[in-house]
Amino acid sequence: MAAELPPPPHRSPKLLLVLIDGCRPDALLAADAPNARALLRGAKAGAERCAFSLHSQTDPVPISAPSWATLLTGQPASEHRVASNDLDSLLVTDAQGQVFVNAAPCFCRSPRASACFVSAFSEAKRRRVAGPKALPPTLFHRVAEHGGQCRLLNVGWAGVAKLCGADQDRLSLLGGRLKVQLYRDEASELSVAVADIVSTLEDLAADAPAVLALYTHTVDLAGHMHGFSLDVPQYLEAIEHVDACLGRLRAALAARQGHKAEDWLLAVTTDHGGGAAKDMPRELWSSFVDCGCLHQGVSQAGFEGVHGLQDLATHSTRFLILAGSAVRPGELTPPPAALDLLPTLLRHLRLPSDDLPGQSRGLETTRPVIPRRAGGKVNREGRINGDLNLSRALGDFFYKKNRRLAPEAQLISPLPEVRCRQLIERDRYLLLGCDGVWERFTNQQVADFLLKRLPSSRSISQACAEFLDSCLAANSQNGAQALNPKP
Numbered sequence: 001m002a003a004e005l006p007p008p009p010h011r012s013p014k015l016l017l018v019l020i021d022g023c024r025p026d027a028l029l030a031a032d033a034p035n036a037r038a039l040l041r042g043a044k045a046g047a048e049r050c051a052f053s054l055h056s057q058t059d060p061v062p063i064s065a066p067s068w069a070t071l072l073t074g075q076p077a078s079e080h081r082v083a084s085n086d087l088d089s090l091l092v093t094d095a096q097g098q099v100f101v102n103a104a105p106c107f108c109r110s111p112r113a114s115a116c117f118v119s120a121f122s123e124a125k126r127r128r129v130a131g132p133k134a135l136p137p138t139l140f141h142r143v144a145e146h147g148g149q150c151r152l153l154n155v156g157w158a159g160v161a162k163l164c165g166a167d168q169d170r171l172s173l174l175g176g177r178l179k180v181q182l183y184r185d186e187a188s189e190l191s192v193a194v195a196d197i198v199s200t201l202e203d204l205a206a207d208a209p210a211v212l213a214l215y216t217h218t219v220d221l222a223g224h225m226h227g228f229s230l231d232v233p234q235y236l237e238a239i240e241h242v243d244a245c246l247g248r249l250r251a252a253l254a255a256r257q258g259h260k261a262e263d264w265l266l267a268v269t270t271d272h273g274g275g276a277a278k279d280m281p282r283e284l285w286s287s288f289v290d291c292g293c294l295h296q297g298v299s300q301a302g303f304e305g306v307h308g309l310q311d312l313a314t315h316s317t318r319f320l321i322l323a324g325s326a327v328r329p330g331e332l333t334p335p336p337a338a339l340d341l342l343p344t345l346l347r348h349l350r351l352p353s354d355d356l357p358g359q360s361r362g363l364e365t366t367r368p369v370i371p372r373r374a375g376g377k378v379n380r381e382g383r384i385n386g387d388l389n390l391s392r393a394l395g396d397f398f399y400k401k402n403r404r405l406a407p408e409a410q411l412i413s414p415l416p417e418v419r420c421r422q423l424i425e426r427d428r429y430l431l432l433g434c435d436g437v438w439e440r441f442t443n444q445q446v447a448d449f450l451l452k453r454l455p456s457s458r459s460i461s462q463a464c465a466e467f468l469d470s471c472l473a474a475n476s477q478n479g480a481q482a483l484n485p486k487p
Protein backbone atom coordinates (compact mmCIF):
# COMPACT_ATOMS: atom_id res chain seq x y z
CA MET A 1 0.00 0.00 0.00
CA ALA A 2 1.56 3.29 -1.06
CA ALA A 3 1.74 5.78 1.78
CA GLU A 4 0.63 9.33 1.14
CA LEU A 5 3.40 11.85 1.23
CA PRO A 6 3.81 13.93 4.36
CA PRO A 7 2.25 17.39 4.08
CA PRO A 8 4.25 20.05 2.27
CA PRO A 9 6.59 22.04 4.50
CA HIS A 10 4.74 25.33 4.15
CA ARG A 11 1.98 24.09 6.47
CA SER A 12 3.10 25.11 9.92
CA PRO A 13 3.36 22.18 12.33
CA LYS A 14 1.19 22.32 15.47
CA LEU A 15 0.77 20.00 18.39
CA LEU A 16 -2.26 19.20 20.52
CA LEU A 17 -0.97 17.18 23.46
CA VAL A 18 -3.44 15.48 25.82
CA LEU A 19 -1.92 14.14 29.03
CA ILE A 20 -4.26 11.89 31.03
CA ASP A 21 -2.87 11.07 34.45
CA GLY A 22 -3.27 7.49 35.68
CA CYS A 23 -5.21 5.97 32.77
CA ARG A 24 -4.79 2.21 32.36
CA PRO A 25 -4.75 1.18 28.67
CA ASP A 26 -6.99 -1.81 29.39
CA ALA A 27 -9.47 0.48 31.16
CA LEU A 28 -9.48 2.75 28.11
CA LEU A 29 -10.61 -0.29 26.12
CA ALA A 30 -13.10 -1.42 28.75
CA ALA A 31 -14.70 2.01 29.10
CA ASP A 32 -17.35 3.33 26.76
CA ALA A 33 -14.78 5.48 24.98
CA PRO A 34 -15.88 5.69 21.34
CA ASN A 35 -13.45 8.43 20.37
CA ALA A 36 -10.32 6.63 21.53
CA ARG A 37 -11.65 3.39 20.10
CA ALA A 38 -12.34 4.98 16.70
CA LEU A 39 -8.70 6.06 16.57
CA LEU A 40 -7.43 2.58 17.47
CA ARG A 41 -9.77 0.84 15.04
CA GLY A 42 -8.92 3.30 12.28
CA ALA A 43 -5.21 2.74 12.91
CA LYS A 44 -5.60 -1.02 12.69
CA ALA A 45 -7.61 -0.80 9.49
CA GLY A 46 -5.28 1.80 7.99
CA ALA A 47 -8.31 4.08 7.65
CA GLU A 48 -7.08 6.74 10.09
CA ARG A 49 -3.71 8.43 10.08
CA CYS A 50 -3.24 7.11 13.58
CA ALA A 51 -0.57 5.04 15.34
CA PHE A 52 -0.77 3.66 18.83
CA SER A 53 0.68 1.38 21.44
CA LEU A 54 -1.11 -0.02 24.46
CA HIS A 55 2.08 -1.62 25.76
CA SER A 56 4.49 1.22 26.53
CA GLN A 57 6.11 1.28 29.96
CA THR A 58 6.58 3.89 32.64
CA ASP A 59 10.09 5.15 33.19
CA PRO A 60 11.45 5.14 35.86
CA VAL A 61 8.48 4.18 38.08
CA PRO A 62 4.67 4.45 37.88
CA ILE A 63 4.55 7.65 39.90
CA SER A 64 3.37 10.86 38.30
CA ALA A 65 6.13 13.44 38.61
CA PRO A 66 9.07 11.12 37.78
CA SER A 67 7.16 9.63 34.87
CA TRP A 68 5.98 12.98 33.44
CA ALA A 69 9.51 14.34 33.87
CA THR A 70 10.86 11.54 31.65
CA LEU A 71 8.11 12.05 29.07
CA LEU A 72 8.45 15.83 28.91
CA THR A 73 12.26 16.16 29.10
CA GLY A 74 13.05 13.05 27.03
CA GLN A 75 15.76 12.22 29.58
CA PRO A 76 16.07 9.24 31.92
CA ALA A 77 15.60 9.69 35.67
CA SER A 78 19.37 9.63 36.19
CA GLU A 79 19.46 12.90 34.22
CA HIS A 80 16.27 14.70 35.29
CA ARG A 81 16.47 13.43 38.91
CA VAL A 82 12.77 14.05 39.60
CA ALA A 83 12.38 11.16 42.00
CA SER A 84 9.13 11.92 43.79
CA ASN A 85 5.86 13.82 43.66
CA ASP A 86 7.02 16.11 46.43
CA LEU A 87 7.79 18.87 43.96
CA ASP A 88 7.49 21.73 46.43
CA SER A 89 10.65 20.61 48.17
CA LEU A 90 12.27 19.10 45.10
CA LEU A 91 12.05 21.99 42.63
CA VAL A 92 13.28 25.58 42.68
CA THR A 93 12.44 27.96 39.85
CA ASP A 94 14.41 31.13 39.18
CA ALA A 95 13.03 34.41 37.88
CA GLN A 96 13.63 33.39 34.24
CA GLY A 97 11.56 30.25 34.66
CA GLN A 98 14.55 27.92 34.78
CA VAL A 99 13.71 24.93 36.97
CA PHE A 100 16.33 23.37 39.27
CA VAL A 101 16.06 19.99 40.99
CA ASN A 102 17.32 19.81 44.55
CA ALA A 103 19.44 16.93 45.80
CA ALA A 104 17.37 13.90 45.00
CA PRO A 105 17.68 10.19 45.43
CA CYS A 106 18.99 8.45 42.37
CA PHE A 107 16.92 5.52 41.22
CA CYS A 108 18.23 2.07 41.71
CA ARG A 109 16.15 -0.96 40.97
CA SER A 110 16.03 -3.91 43.27
CA PRO A 111 16.03 -7.18 41.40
CA ARG A 112 13.56 -8.42 43.99
CA ALA A 113 9.93 -8.29 43.04
CA SER A 114 7.04 -5.93 43.62
CA ALA A 115 7.05 -4.42 47.07
CA CYS A 116 10.80 -4.09 46.91
CA PHE A 117 10.44 -0.81 45.09
CA VAL A 118 9.88 0.44 48.63
CA SER A 119 13.24 -0.80 49.85
CA ALA A 120 14.99 0.22 46.65
CA PHE A 121 13.62 3.70 47.15
CA SER A 122 14.77 3.87 50.77
CA GLU A 123 18.17 2.58 49.76
CA ALA A 124 18.42 5.24 47.11
CA LYS A 125 17.50 7.93 49.63
CA ARG A 126 20.58 7.06 51.64
CA ARG A 127 22.78 7.68 48.61
CA ARG A 128 21.79 11.23 47.90
CA VAL A 129 23.52 13.05 45.11
CA ALA A 130 24.52 16.69 45.33
CA GLY A 131 22.22 19.38 43.94
CA PRO A 132 20.58 21.55 42.87
CA LYS A 133 20.96 20.92 39.17
CA ALA A 134 19.01 22.39 36.25
CA LEU A 135 16.08 20.28 35.07
CA PRO A 136 16.74 19.34 31.43
CA PRO A 137 14.57 21.45 29.10
CA THR A 138 10.98 20.28 28.70
CA LEU A 139 9.03 20.24 25.46
CA PHE A 140 7.79 23.74 26.31
CA HIS A 141 11.28 25.09 26.99
CA ARG A 142 12.52 23.69 23.67
CA VAL A 143 9.64 25.13 21.66
CA ALA A 144 9.93 28.52 23.37
CA GLU A 145 13.66 28.58 22.77
CA HIS A 146 12.93 28.40 19.03
CA GLY A 147 10.41 31.22 19.27
CA GLY A 148 7.25 29.07 19.42
CA GLN A 149 4.24 29.81 21.63
CA CYS A 150 2.91 27.20 24.06
CA ARG A 151 -0.17 26.94 26.24
CA LEU A 152 -0.62 24.46 29.05
CA LEU A 153 -4.07 23.96 30.57
CA ASN A 154 -3.50 22.04 33.79
CA VAL A 155 -6.58 20.47 35.40
CA GLY A 156 -6.04 19.32 38.98
CA TRP A 157 -2.66 18.27 40.46
CA ALA A 158 -0.24 20.96 39.30
CA GLY A 159 2.84 18.73 38.95
CA VAL A 160 3.16 19.13 35.20
CA ALA A 161 2.80 22.91 35.52
CA LYS A 162 5.47 22.89 38.25
CA LEU A 163 7.87 20.90 36.07
CA CYS A 164 7.51 23.78 33.61
CA GLY A 165 8.30 26.31 36.33
CA ALA A 166 4.71 27.53 36.82
CA ASP A 167 2.70 28.10 39.98
CA GLN A 168 -0.28 30.23 41.07
CA ASP A 169 1.82 33.40 40.97
CA ARG A 170 3.76 32.65 37.83
CA LEU A 171 1.54 31.75 34.89
CA SER A 172 3.44 33.46 32.10
CA LEU A 173 6.91 32.00 31.62
CA LEU A 174 9.81 31.79 29.20
CA GLY A 175 9.50 35.39 28.10
CA GLY A 176 5.74 35.06 27.70
CA ARG A 177 6.07 32.14 25.30
CA LEU A 178 4.54 29.67 27.75
CA LYS A 179 1.15 30.54 29.20
CA VAL A 180 -0.21 28.28 31.92
CA GLN A 181 -3.79 28.04 33.20
CA LEU A 182 -4.57 26.11 36.38
CA TYR A 183 -7.96 24.47 36.99
CA ARG A 184 -9.43 22.65 39.98
CA ASP A 185 -9.52 18.86 40.07
CA GLU A 186 -13.09 18.39 38.85
CA ALA A 187 -14.75 17.00 35.76
CA SER A 188 -16.62 20.30 35.26
CA GLU A 189 -13.29 22.17 35.28
CA LEU A 190 -11.97 19.80 32.63
CA SER A 191 -14.97 20.70 30.48
CA VAL A 192 -14.15 24.39 30.93
CA ALA A 193 -10.52 23.85 29.90
CA VAL A 194 -11.60 21.86 26.85
CA ALA A 195 -14.09 24.57 25.86
CA ASP A 196 -11.20 27.06 26.05
CA ILE A 197 -9.09 24.96 23.66
CA VAL A 198 -12.06 24.47 21.33
CA SER A 199 -12.67 28.23 21.15
CA THR A 200 -8.96 28.79 20.46
CA LEU A 201 -9.18 26.34 17.57
CA GLU A 202 -12.40 27.92 16.31
CA ASP A 203 -10.80 31.35 16.15
CA LEU A 204 -9.63 31.15 12.56
CA ALA A 205 -8.45 34.78 12.55
CA ALA A 206 -5.77 34.07 15.14
CA ASP A 207 -2.59 32.04 14.91
CA ALA A 208 -2.77 29.00 17.14
CA PRO A 209 0.15 28.40 19.49
CA ALA A 210 2.69 25.81 18.31
CA VAL A 211 1.78 23.65 21.30
CA LEU A 212 -1.59 23.37 23.02
CA ALA A 213 -1.27 20.98 25.95
CA LEU A 214 -4.06 19.72 28.19
CA TYR A 215 -3.22 17.86 31.37
CA THR A 216 -5.98 16.28 33.43
CA HIS A 217 -5.76 14.63 36.84
CA THR A 218 -9.44 13.66 36.94
CA VAL A 219 -8.86 10.00 35.98
CA ASP A 220 -6.02 9.51 38.48
CA LEU A 221 -8.17 11.09 41.20
CA ALA A 222 -11.04 8.68 40.47
CA GLY A 223 -8.51 5.82 40.57
CA HIS A 224 -7.20 6.83 43.98
CA MET A 225 -10.67 7.41 45.42
CA HIS A 226 -12.39 4.30 44.06
CA GLY A 227 -9.71 1.99 42.60
CA PHE A 228 -7.84 1.80 39.30
CA SER A 229 -9.78 -1.18 38.03
CA LEU A 230 -11.87 -2.30 35.08
CA ASP A 231 -14.85 -3.06 37.31
CA VAL A 232 -14.85 0.26 39.16
CA PRO A 233 -17.59 2.34 37.50
CA GLN A 234 -16.28 5.67 38.83
CA TYR A 235 -12.87 5.05 37.27
CA LEU A 236 -14.40 4.13 33.91
CA GLU A 237 -16.74 7.14 34.07
CA ALA A 238 -13.78 9.48 34.55
CA ILE A 239 -12.14 7.94 31.46
CA GLU A 240 -15.39 8.25 29.53
CA HIS A 241 -15.58 11.95 30.33
CA VAL A 242 -12.03 12.48 29.08
CA ASP A 243 -12.93 10.52 25.95
CA ALA A 244 -15.90 12.79 25.30
CA CYS A 245 -13.50 15.74 25.61
CA LEU A 246 -11.21 14.03 23.12
CA GLY A 247 -14.12 13.86 20.69
CA ARG A 248 -14.75 17.62 21.03
CA LEU A 249 -11.07 18.37 20.50
CA ARG A 250 -10.82 16.16 17.42
CA ALA A 251 -13.90 17.74 15.87
CA ALA A 252 -12.51 21.23 16.46
CA LEU A 253 -9.13 20.22 14.99
CA ALA A 254 -10.76 18.74 11.89
CA ALA A 255 -12.83 21.89 11.33
CA ARG A 256 -9.79 24.13 11.74
CA GLN A 257 -7.58 22.14 9.41
CA GLY A 258 -10.09 22.67 6.64
CA HIS A 259 -9.37 26.40 6.79
CA LYS A 260 -5.82 26.94 7.95
CA ALA A 261 -2.45 26.00 6.50
CA GLU A 262 -1.59 24.08 9.64
CA ASP A 263 -0.45 20.52 10.15
CA TRP A 264 -1.71 19.27 13.53
CA LEU A 265 -0.44 16.27 15.41
CA LEU A 266 -2.71 14.99 18.16
CA ALA A 267 -0.78 13.04 20.81
CA VAL A 268 -2.61 11.41 23.74
CA THR A 269 -0.77 9.59 26.50
CA THR A 270 -0.65 8.72 30.18
CA ASP A 271 2.03 8.45 32.86
CA HIS A 272 1.03 5.24 34.67
CA GLY A 273 -1.84 2.90 35.53
CA GLY A 274 -2.68 1.56 38.96
CA GLY A 275 -4.52 -1.05 41.00
CA ALA A 276 -7.40 -1.41 43.44
CA ALA A 277 -7.17 -2.40 47.10
CA LYS A 278 -9.82 -5.05 46.56
CA ASP A 279 -7.71 -6.74 43.87
CA MET A 280 -4.43 -6.72 45.83
CA PRO A 281 -3.00 -9.20 48.32
CA ARG A 282 -3.11 -7.82 51.87
CA GLU A 283 0.68 -7.64 52.24
CA LEU A 284 1.01 -5.67 49.04
CA TRP A 285 -1.72 -3.26 50.01
CA SER A 286 -0.17 -2.73 53.42
CA SER A 287 3.09 -1.68 51.77
CA PHE A 288 1.19 1.38 50.61
CA VAL A 289 -0.74 1.97 53.79
CA ASP A 290 1.98 1.31 56.37
CA CYS A 291 5.14 2.36 54.61
CA GLY A 292 5.90 6.01 54.09
CA CYS A 293 8.25 5.47 51.17
CA LEU A 294 5.72 5.31 48.42
CA HIS A 295 3.76 8.47 47.75
CA GLN A 296 6.30 10.52 49.68
CA GLY A 297 5.22 9.57 53.14
CA VAL A 298 1.52 10.00 52.52
CA SER A 299 -0.23 6.89 53.79
CA GLN A 300 -2.71 5.54 51.30
CA ALA A 301 -5.07 4.38 54.04
CA GLY A 302 -8.55 5.62 53.23
CA PHE A 303 -8.01 5.31 49.49
CA GLU A 304 -9.29 2.48 47.34
CA GLY A 305 -6.61 2.66 44.66
CA VAL A 306 -2.83 3.07 44.38
CA HIS A 307 -0.01 3.01 41.86
CA GLY A 308 3.75 2.97 42.11
CA LEU A 309 4.99 -0.56 41.55
CA GLN A 310 7.03 -0.95 38.39
CA ASP A 311 6.77 -4.74 38.60
CA LEU A 312 2.99 -4.75 38.27
CA ALA A 313 1.93 -4.47 34.63
CA THR A 314 -1.34 -2.80 35.63
CA HIS A 315 0.70 0.00 37.26
CA SER A 316 3.51 0.32 34.72
CA THR A 317 1.79 -0.12 31.34
CA ARG A 318 1.04 3.07 29.42
CA PHE A 319 -0.55 3.93 26.11
CA LEU A 320 0.33 6.39 23.39
CA ILE A 321 -1.96 7.48 20.55
CA LEU A 322 -0.72 9.68 17.69
CA ALA A 323 -3.01 11.08 15.00
CA GLY A 324 -2.20 13.47 12.18
CA SER A 325 -1.51 13.69 8.48
CA ALA A 326 2.13 12.55 8.82
CA VAL A 327 1.41 9.59 11.09
CA ARG A 328 2.09 6.14 9.67
CA PRO A 329 -1.04 4.13 10.49
CA GLY A 330 -0.86 1.02 12.64
CA GLU A 331 0.26 -0.35 15.95
CA LEU A 332 3.70 0.75 17.09
CA THR A 333 5.86 -2.33 17.53
CA PRO A 334 7.97 -2.57 19.53
CA PRO A 335 6.13 -0.24 21.93
CA PRO A 336 7.68 3.22 22.12
CA ALA A 337 9.82 3.90 25.17
CA ALA A 338 8.92 6.81 27.44
CA LEU A 339 12.09 8.47 26.10
CA ASP A 340 10.68 8.34 22.55
CA LEU A 341 7.75 10.71 23.13
CA LEU A 342 9.69 13.98 23.08
CA PRO A 343 11.80 13.20 19.96
CA THR A 344 8.54 12.24 18.20
CA LEU A 345 6.83 15.51 19.13
CA LEU A 346 9.93 17.55 18.24
CA ARG A 347 10.25 15.82 14.89
CA HIS A 348 6.69 16.80 14.06
CA LEU A 349 7.43 20.38 15.14
CA ARG A 350 10.61 20.30 13.03
CA LEU A 351 12.79 21.06 16.03
CA PRO A 352 16.12 19.38 16.76
CA SER A 353 16.30 16.40 19.09
CA ASP A 354 19.83 15.15 18.36
CA ASP A 355 20.83 15.52 22.00
CA LEU A 356 18.08 13.19 23.24
CA PRO A 357 18.55 9.47 23.83
CA GLY A 358 15.12 8.44 22.47
CA GLN A 359 13.97 8.25 18.88
CA SER A 360 11.01 9.53 16.93
CA ARG A 361 8.28 6.93 16.37
CA GLY A 362 5.26 6.57 14.13
CA LEU A 363 5.73 9.52 11.77
CA GLU A 364 6.13 9.03 8.02
CA THR A 365 9.20 11.19 8.06
CA THR A 366 10.84 8.93 10.62
CA ARG A 367 14.11 7.60 9.31
CA PRO A 368 16.36 4.98 10.86
CA VAL A 369 18.22 6.34 13.84
CA ILE A 370 21.68 7.45 12.82
CA PRO A 371 24.01 6.86 15.74
CA ARG A 372 25.31 10.39 15.70
CA ARG A 373 25.57 10.88 19.45
CA ALA A 374 27.30 7.56 19.81
CA GLY A 375 30.04 8.66 17.38
CA GLY A 376 31.23 6.30 14.67
CA LYS A 377 30.83 6.37 10.90
CA VAL A 378 28.48 4.66 8.49
CA ASN A 379 30.23 3.61 5.27
CA ARG A 380 28.79 3.32 1.78
CA GLU A 381 27.64 -0.23 2.38
CA GLY A 382 25.73 0.94 5.44
CA ARG A 383 28.23 -0.65 7.82
CA ILE A 384 28.92 1.07 11.12
CA ASN A 385 32.65 1.73 11.41
CA GLY A 386 32.96 -0.56 8.36
CA ASP A 387 31.78 -3.53 10.40
CA LEU A 388 28.17 -4.38 11.24
CA ASN A 389 25.12 -3.16 9.32
CA LEU A 390 22.26 -4.56 11.36
CA SER A 391 20.47 -4.24 14.66
CA ARG A 392 21.58 -6.82 17.18
CA ALA A 393 20.04 -7.58 20.57
CA LEU A 394 22.68 -9.99 21.86
CA GLY A 395 26.43 -9.56 21.99
CA ASP A 396 28.71 -7.05 20.25
CA PHE A 397 28.95 -5.09 23.47
CA PHE A 398 31.88 -3.17 22.08
CA TYR A 399 29.30 -1.12 20.18
CA LYS A 400 26.96 -0.67 23.17
CA LYS A 401 29.11 0.70 25.93
CA ASN A 402 28.09 4.37 26.05
CA ARG A 403 26.47 4.54 29.49
CA ARG A 404 24.84 7.91 28.79
CA LEU A 405 22.77 6.58 25.89
CA ALA A 406 19.68 4.40 25.80
CA PRO A 407 20.14 0.95 24.22
CA GLU A 408 18.55 2.01 20.94
CA ALA A 409 20.84 5.05 20.65
CA GLN A 410 24.07 3.03 20.86
CA LEU A 411 26.30 2.50 17.81
CA ILE A 412 24.58 -0.84 17.26
CA SER A 413 20.91 -0.76 18.23
CA PRO A 414 19.08 -3.78 19.65
CA LEU A 415 15.85 -2.40 18.18
CA PRO A 416 14.76 -4.51 15.20
CA GLU A 417 12.91 -3.11 12.21
CA VAL A 418 9.70 -5.15 12.10
CA ARG A 419 7.51 -5.44 9.02
CA CYS A 420 4.34 -7.53 9.04
CA ARG A 421 3.12 -9.37 5.98
CA GLN A 422 0.09 -11.56 5.59
CA LEU A 423 0.91 -14.98 4.08
CA ILE A 424 -1.12 -15.65 0.95
CA GLU A 425 -1.97 -18.75 -1.03
CA ARG A 426 0.83 -18.19 -3.53
CA ASP A 427 3.61 -18.01 -0.89
CA ARG A 428 5.66 -21.17 -1.11
CA TYR A 429 8.92 -20.63 0.75
CA LEU A 430 10.27 -18.46 3.52
CA LEU A 431 13.93 -17.65 3.08
CA LEU A 432 15.99 -16.17 5.89
CA GLY A 433 19.34 -14.66 5.04
CA CYS A 434 21.85 -12.29 6.61
CA ASP A 435 23.64 -9.20 5.36
CA GLY A 436 26.21 -11.11 3.30
CA VAL A 437 23.40 -12.30 1.04
CA TRP A 438 21.46 -9.08 0.66
CA GLU A 439 24.51 -7.02 -0.15
CA ARG A 440 25.14 -9.17 -3.21
CA PHE A 441 21.62 -9.96 -4.44
CA THR A 442 18.21 -8.39 -4.60
CA ASN A 443 15.17 -10.29 -3.30
CA GLN A 444 14.18 -11.06 -6.88
CA GLN A 445 17.61 -12.38 -7.83
CA VAL A 446 17.59 -14.75 -4.86
CA ALA A 447 14.06 -15.92 -5.68
CA ASP A 448 14.97 -16.47 -9.35
CA PHE A 449 18.09 -18.41 -8.43
CA LEU A 450 16.35 -20.73 -5.96
CA LEU A 451 13.05 -21.22 -7.77
CA LYS A 452 14.91 -22.35 -10.87
CA ARG A 453 16.52 -25.13 -8.83
CA LEU A 454 13.78 -26.12 -6.40
CA PRO A 455 11.29 -27.81 -8.75
CA SER A 456 13.98 -30.28 -9.75
CA SER A 457 14.52 -33.44 -7.76
CA ARG A 458 17.26 -31.86 -5.69
CA SER A 459 16.65 -31.04 -2.05
CA ILE A 460 16.14 -27.61 -0.55
CA SER A 461 19.46 -27.85 1.25
CA GLN A 462 21.27 -28.61 -1.98
CA ALA A 463 19.71 -25.60 -3.69
CA CYS A 464 20.76 -23.44 -0.72
CA ALA A 465 24.28 -24.84 -0.84
CA GLU A 466 24.55 -23.89 -4.50
CA PHE A 467 23.23 -20.46 -3.71
CA LEU A 468 25.79 -19.93 -0.95
CA ASP A 469 28.55 -21.05 -3.29
CA SER A 470 27.46 -18.40 -5.72
CA CYS A 471 27.47 -15.75 -2.98
CA LEU A 472 31.02 -16.66 -2.08
CA ALA A 473 32.08 -16.85 -5.69
CA ALA A 474 30.78 -13.39 -6.35
CA ASN A 475 32.85 -11.94 -3.53
CA SER A 476 34.97 -14.28 -1.47
CA GLN A 477 35.24 -11.71 1.38
CA ASN A 478 31.56 -11.82 2.19
CA GLY A 479 30.41 -14.41 4.64
CA ALA A 480 26.87 -15.54 3.94
CA GLN A 481 24.32 -17.82 5.51
CA ALA A 482 21.01 -18.83 4.04
CA LEU A 483 19.00 -20.54 6.68
CA ASN A 484 16.14 -22.99 6.66
CA PRO A 485 14.06 -22.24 3.64
CA LYS A 486 10.75 -23.78 4.62
CA PRO A 487 7.72 -24.71 2.58
Ligand SMILES: [Zn+2]
Pocket: 021, 022, 063, 064, 065, 220, 271, 272
Ligand atom coordinates in the same frame (compact mmCIF):
# COMPACT_ATOMS: atom_id res chain seq x y z
ZN1 LIG B 1 0.09 10.17 37.71
